[in-house]
Amino acid sequence: MKFTDSPVIELSVIDTRLSIQQDNGSMHVGTSVWPCSLVLVKFAERWHPLKCAAGDNPYADLLNFTNKRGVELGAGCGVASMGLYLLGLHDIVVTDIAPVMPALKHNLKRNKPALKKALKTTQLYWGNEEQLKSLKPPFDFVIATDVVYLEETVAPLIKAMEVLMADDGVVLLGYQLRSPEAHKLFWEMCVDVFEVEKIPHEHLHPEYAYEEADVYVFRKKKKEQNS
């Protein structure tokens, strides 16, 4: 898989080509397309019912998006939400911080013919309890890609995931190590809160996989397991 710093990234999902404009020169990391978002979308596409029959598909239940609600955290240019929308997750709230909103909205508009006006956007700072509440959880899917890179945001990020996801919901996480300190804290805290499943690399899309990128599925630990 090749990544590029070209101003436009194209991504085919089933029979639609998304076109995402990025600005690598801006001050905000959210205006770039980070590769784990592509890895997550293409993993989900690989196991989509149109690509893989239910009997041969270990992810048929996990990736059944029918009538499910999702929220994306730190969406940046919005690739993960756009891709999962095309795979059938039609009710998604796409969130990020205020300075990233113009890039996010611009890219949703750019892909309007494919997305219609289905994806809603809203500002969300992970530590902001009022904003979390106003999203009206619970969500079946909490989506996040390449969001673990600052130690001080790890605790609010995990809390936001926990607050937003339904008891039987999942977090779909595209992950790459960006900061050793944030990485260490994130995984220490995660195992206290979530059951963590790592998708085997051979189950990722062969053209959208590389050694450093992983897809994880988190489920809430059952109450009695926490005690």
Ligand SMILES: C[S@@+](CC[C@H](N)C(=O)[O-])C[C@H]1O[C@@H](n2cnc3c(N)ncnc32)[C@H](O)[C@@H]1O
């Ligand atoms: C490395 S970028 C990844 C963007 C996008 N998910 C992708 O994979 O292309 C990290 C994103 O997390 C967002 N972010 C960082 N800290 C945040 C916080 N405290 N609350 C909400 N979003 C945050 C950033 O604004 C940025 O869009």
